[in-house]
Amino acid sequence: MIRKILSVISVCALAVGLSLTAAVAAPPLVQLSGAIFTSDASGVPVNLNHYADKRDVYLNGGPGINAPADAAGLPPGVYAFQVTSPSGKTLLSNDPVGCRRVTIGDNGLFQDVLPSGGCGHVTGIDGEHGGITVQLYPYDDTPNPGGVYKVWLTPYDALDCNAAGNKHCFVPGDSKTDNYKVKATAIVEIDTRFHRNGDLVDGLAATWTDTLGASNVKYSEYAPSRLAFHEAHVEAVEEGTHKITVVDQAGCTIGRVLTPNGNWVKPNKGRVSVSVSVASYSSGADVTYFVDVYCIN
Structure with missing residues (x-):
């Protein structure tokens, strides 16, 4: 904010x-x-x-x-x-x-x-x-x-x-x-996939909040040259707790979300936030944490 x-x-x-x-904060708060x-x-x-x-x-x-x-x-x-x-x-x-x-x-x-x-x-x-x-x-x-x-x-x-x-x-x-x-060899990322009627959907947004509370938005895409296979990629993630937030958007009304640890989450007013705990890793690691969003339309 x-x-x-x-x-x-x-x-x-x-x-x-x-x-x-000295700075004086003034409302309102505006999303970047x-x-x-x-x-x-x-x-x-x-x-x-x-x-x-x-x-x-x-x-x-x-x-x-x-x-x-x-x-x-x-x-x-x-x-x-x-x-x-x-x-x-x-x-x-x-x-x-x-x-x-x-x-x-x-x-x-x-x-x-x-x-x-x-x-x-x-x-x-x-x-x-x-x-x-x-x-x-x-x-x-x-x-x-x-x-x-x-x-x-x-x-x-x-x-x-x-x-x-x-x-x-x-x-x-x-x-x-x-x-x-x-000059690094480890591959550690968080990928969000959007499923609709049995297909993976591109162009849908997932907001990533990092371990410090800063955020960025990623969109699902199909780009094999970058190893993106209908996923919203968050790459080179650091150890610690991250958050992926998805909301109802054109092309996806959220039905439920499968978290990386296998739990199902239902939306609250069209919104789901999932905590993703990234474990420590060493050189040569290849780890992907998947968040799977199932759309009902």
Whole structure:
């Protein structure tokens, strides 16, 4: 959720970091629409979010991969991004936050970077949607033994270094996150499948909330080149408790949901949230946690 905050930001500090005075939260709370994902410079998603080099990873955003044509993108405005360890404890981005700003246009896509002092990140062009992609580098190596990184995107005016649970001024409830791996061999993911009349259905949304409380939306898709077989993929997930939320939507009125541990859950007012406990894993692991949604129409 995005909290509207009032703050005084030192202009000089934008080139070297972030300086916020005491912030005052103001209602109403507004859901951050759209999705973020990583890709190569041309906007092409990479298989399983596994990359060979840190410099190959670009941030992209909009309605989401395989989203319906009428799906909302990110709200327009100025955003900040960061790269951290999966727990959020270690900040890996090693340039000031003023160098890590991007604008979202009225079309819900990345429009341009807002460098401060000439330190803006390298950009590419999304060949499919026409927005830009933003290189996440420079950042340090992750301390995670599985090679997992977490990227965050937050409205710039929602950064709050005093908020409870903030990670380097990024508040999970105000943020979109996505995970990826560099030079890693383990495959650990959460996949949501939508069943209707005996078929698997594509283009349906599942919202992932990570272990910190940040969220992102994924859509079911059939893309064998990325090992997506009619599933909404959450890839490179970290150890801990995640949540998958599905709601009634065009193409699926939820009848019941089968959780990864074999329990059946019925919807409450057209909504089901499933906790997914991801166990610790080692190099070479290949684990998928399935959430199966059965639609009645």
